[in-house]
Amino acid sequence: MSLLSKKAVVLLLAAAASLGALSAQAAKAPAKDAAQTQKVSMLGGKFTFTLPKGFVANALPTSPTGASGTMYANEATKTVVIAAENNLPEGVTVKDNDGEFLDGTAADFDSAQRKALPDYNKLSEKSLTLKSTGLGLRQVDSTATQGGGQTLNTTLMGASGGRMTVVQVISRPGDMAAHETLIKQIVSGK
Numbered sequence: 001m002s003l004l005s006k007k008a009v010v011l012l013l014a015a016a017a018s019l020g021a022l023s024a025q026a027a028k029a030p031a032k033d034a035a036q037t038q039k040v041s042m043l044g045g046k047f048t049f050t051l052p053k054g055f056v057a058n059a060l061p062t063s064p065t066g067a068s069g070t071m072y073a074n075e076a077t078k079t080v081v082i083a084a085e086n087n088l089p090e091g092v093t094v095k096d097n098d099g100e101f102l103d104g105t106a107a108d109f110d111s112a113q114r115k116a117l118p119d120y121n122k123l124s125e126k127s128l129t130l131k132s133t134g135l136g137l138r139q140v141d142s143t144a145t146q147g148g149g150q151t152l153n154t155t156l157m158g159a160s161g162g163r164m165t166v167v168q169v170i171s172r173p174g175d176m177a178a179h180e181t182l183i184k185q186i187v188s189g190k
Helices: 002-020 100-114 172-189
Strands: 038-042 045-050 054-061 068-074 079-087 123-127 136-146 148-161 163-171
Touching: 038 054, 038 163, 045 100, 079 148, 079 172, 100 136, 100 148, 123 172, 136 172, 148 172, 163 172
Parallel strands: none
Antiparallel strands: 038 045, 054 068, 068 079, 079 163, 123 136, 136 148, 148 163
16 A cells, blocks of 8 residues: 555545544534535536435534535435545645555555444445546445444545545435435436
8 A cells, every 4th residue: 555545545534534423413404405406516526416405514614634525414314425625645646537546545444444433344345437527436335333323334535636535425224225326326426
């Protein structure tokens, strides 16, 4: 594993951990906000998607490392989507589909999750390329206990230039079909 990907995954994990409690018990939001779709644009527009109605956006505080993000919560389905971005280490840039970088980042992410979550279980890992922009992503699907209960998690990781992003989708394990539908919607950019 390259030192570059280890530094990157530390920044990525710091963004996800410090930006939100990763709890599916998000704050209640006004009904008018839940009635609208939420458009998300990351990495300068290279990774965009629209969340369906029912999700409410809550900006998360910027972390000490400069990571920023938003937590989208759907109270009805108890689903949370955290979308965060952070800078790569100073002077580091990557291609939009840098396989070595993404593979190393996904491996380091998996290792960090195993250490942080005692019942973490990786279900699968996929390499994806967004058709609209050519941006490469790594998708890690897993289960773990978070926020007081068992969760189904999908983490999408990507990088472009001097920035990287993580999108984490957290659902209840009994909602596998809805979870998979949401992931397909996110990676299709619709």
